[in-house]
Each structure stands twice: as C-alpha cells, then as structure tokens.
Amino acid sequence: MSANLSAIFYLISGVLFILALRGLSSPETSRQGNFFGILGMVIAITVTFLSIGNFSSGFIYVLIFLLIGGLIGTFIAYKIPMTAMPELVAGFHSLVGLAAVFVAISAFLNPEAFNLGSPGNIKLGSLIEMSIGAVVGAITFSGSIIAFLKLRGIMSGSPITFRGQHLLNALILISIIVLTYLLCSTQSSNLFWILLAVSFLIGFLLIVPIGGADMPVVISMLNSYSGWAAAGIGFTLENSALIITGALVGSSGAILSYIMCKGMNRSFFNVILGGFGATEQSLSKDNEKKPVKSGNAEDAAFLMKNASSVIIVPGYGMAVAQAQHALREMVDTLKKNDIKVTYAVHPVAGRMPGHMNVLLAEANVPYDEVFELEEINNDFANADVAFIIGANDVTNPVAKTDPQSPIYGMPVLDVEKCKSVLFVKRSLSPGYAGIDNELFYRENTLMLFADAKKMTEDIIKNL
C-alpha cells in the first residue's frame, strides 16, 4: 500500500475516533459512537499491516501478542465490577503510558524501521518528539500506578508529604529539560535511559502527595497525559491517526480535570501541590454537643409515603455498601404509590467523573431520572423529602455560608431547602473534607444511623 493511501486511511480512522466521542453527547447515540471507535481501530491496525506488507514469520508473533493481550483485555472488561471502574481506568492509563515508552525505545534503538535516520544520527526533530513522547509516557505510567494503588486501597489514600518535596520535584523537572537538551545534542543512549528513569521517578513523586479525595482530578489528569504521550509518538511516526487521537484524548482529560476541580472548588494548581485531606480537622469541635434528631426505618417510610416528591442524593458510600439495587427497589415502591422520585448527582459524587451515573445505570435506574447539580438544584425547594444516602460533603450548607470553611465556595446540593431531609449514615463522622456537616443538626433533618443497604431494605419493608 502506498504511503499516501495509508495516510488517507489513518485520517479516516482519526475522523472515526472524533465521531466516537461525538456519539457520547447522548446515551442513544453512544453505542453507535463506540462502534465507530472500534471501526477506526480496525482500520488503523489493518492499514499498518498492509503498508508494511511484510508477512514473514514476525507477523505471526504480532498476531500472537495481539491475541494474548486481547484475551486478557476482554476478560478484564467482563469481570470488572462497576465500583472498580476508577482503578481499571487508572490501570489502563498506565498501560498506554508504558506502551508509549516502549515504542519510543524501539524507535530510538532502531530508527531505520521508522525512517528517522540511523542510530546515533537520528533526525533532530524526531528525537525531540520521541523524547517528549517517552517522558510523558513514563510519567503517565508511574503516576497511574500510584493512582491505581491508592484507589484500590493497597496504598493509603492519605497524602504523603515531606519537606523539600516541591523543591525536589522542581529540580527533577528542570533536569528532564536539561537531559532532553543534552540527549539531542549528543544522541547518547545512556542519556536516553537516564531520561526515562528520571521521568518514571517524577511520575511517582507527583502523585504520591495527592490525597484520596482528589483522585477524580488525578485520573482525569493522567487521562490527559496519556493523550499527550500518544500525540508525541504520533509526531515521531508521522502518523495522523495518532496525532488526532492524542490531541482528542489530551483535551478530553484536561476538560474533565477542570470540571472535577470546579466540582470541588479547588484550583488545579492546589490539587497538584497536594496535601489536601490531611489537615484542617480541628476546626469544628464545638458542634459535637448539638442535638441531633435520629429516627428509624419506620419514621423514614412514613415521611416518604406521605410525600408527593422525593429527591434521592446518592454518594460513593452507597456504592461501598452495595445499596444501589435496594435503593432502586425502594424507589420502585414509592413510584407505585404515585410519588415522584428523581436522583440528584453531584459532579464529584463518585471516585471519577460520571461514576455515580454508571453505578445507578447498573442498578437499572433510567438515565432520564438522574439529574446533574445545576439541573435539579432549584427543585429541592419544592420537594418534600431529600433522601441522602452515602453522600456527605456535597450537601454541607457550610460551603455557602462560612468563608472559613475549607469547602467554602464548593457547589453543593441545596438539600436543606426540602421540607424534610433523611440522612442515612453510620455515624456523625465527618466526610472526606474532614469537616462537620451542619445539616446533621438542622430542625428538618432526621438522621438514620445504619448501614445504607440495611436501612434501605428496612424502609422497603415498612412502605
């Protein structure tokens, strides 16, 4: 296949990838979008085979590796529980990053295969592009590994900080630039390996100080990095499919990080510098003596039965307790009694962007009953009952009233405007932000102290 023809096909597959993302603008078109994505991938891989045209014994090995990887990927895709999506995505990011590093290493060792010159005499532009791809790929890899370990709970979610951390990181980043410059002027392979090692190191160091609560931002950010790494390699290989995809993924991850930061009212810079979630716990000791109204499943069932509209506010705690199926059953029962029920989802309700929506969809909650914060926030004033299950900080009115609070300015759901608030929680302990929720002590709040799943099941019995 001629180089021009294959370039056209790579362009087509790039366009199909754009359509794949475009399809996600609504759930109806999304499945078709995913099909476009698969088609684009098939075209890109087929064209690569045809343009090399070398069906020697090496070809068999390509197929073998492709199949083994494919089988493992398929197995994971069907086995993974939806609650573990954040870890899965972090793990997948690390693979993209490492693949980018490996391709860059191959290209560095054997530039003739990619038409980039000869070893020790690689074209300057290609060498720069390759280094960028390798550095960003290495950072994506090691950063995603840390994110994976933290999300999986293998590593503690609390931020790890030490003195001189920022200085050390800054020095390493400067050394990466210096090493890249030296590599380009000397073409020394030793420098290439050092550059890779240093990049792996900075990936670890950058993510280690970031706390568990900030993981939604971190995975979005690593998503973005994996895109930039792919784009860097795309420039090296002069391949438009890779360049287009890299740019799409890069901007997608950047937008998601921005949305997550806004959802927590944190600046991106603030998240990156890390340390959040470890301090600021000493603020509100005086609240502990305030009276709290607590109730049982019967009270909750009574309130909801007599309501005409109920808004459910789910949080990650619901997923941890595996209460989403019970919750949906409860909602079905309420709906049979002609009670209007909707769900309100905060942007950071899960452990990654849109996570809560997936968890609800898995429990067969129709997506047109689930609303985003801006869509539903005005409805709380007209609703009879807000049922908060597994959420905490995202309902704290302090974010609107107390400029001293660490979450001040964070967009919150206006649940306190409901006639009554039912709050399912194990205890009065603070949430991720480490602060007390003023909502617990409100007149119209009824605390339901129990495990989310058990409480929901008990309410169903009483309905």
Add this chain to the structure above:
Amino acid sequence: MEIDPFIFRLSIFILSIFIGYYVVWSVTPSLHTPLMSVTNAISSVIIVGAIIAGLAGNSESIFNTSSIFGFLAIFLAAINIFGGFLVTQRMLQMYKKKKKDK
C-alpha cells in the same frame, strides 16, 4: 520556499485539540466515565507504532532488542484496546430510558 511537513502535522494537532475541546464539552456529564474508558481505548492506537517496531526485525532475527519492545507494546496496547472498548460497551448497554408503559 517549501513548508516543512512538520508544520502540516502541527496544524492537524492544533486543530484536533480544538475539535476535542468542543466535542468533549458536548458530552453529557452522565457519560463521563464511558468517555474516559473510550478515550483510553482510542489512545491505544499507539499500537500502530508498536506493530511497525515489532515487524522491523529482518527474517533471520525476528527478536532483537528493538522488536521485543515493539512486541511488548503490542501486548500492552491490545489489553487496552479490547478492554477499553468492551468495558465501554458494557457500560453503555446499562443506560436505559424510563419505560413508558408503567
């Protein structure tokens, strides 16, 4: 004076960033998790480079250092491609509309 082909690639890159920006803002927030898994899958188109690297060895020595890294990259990218697209498919199939007949 002729324009360096790099400039054309750079143009594609910059324009794609803008396309990505507008397309991703139009993605509905409830599909942000599938968005991440599908972007993951498509960024594994890096397999194109891995295949070139893997097949670069000559017929006497299929495995040299460079091609071994290529094969490993094929393996990693394949996990991602299959895993990414299939898990996205699995998620998207769960999104259902309200049944009208109740």
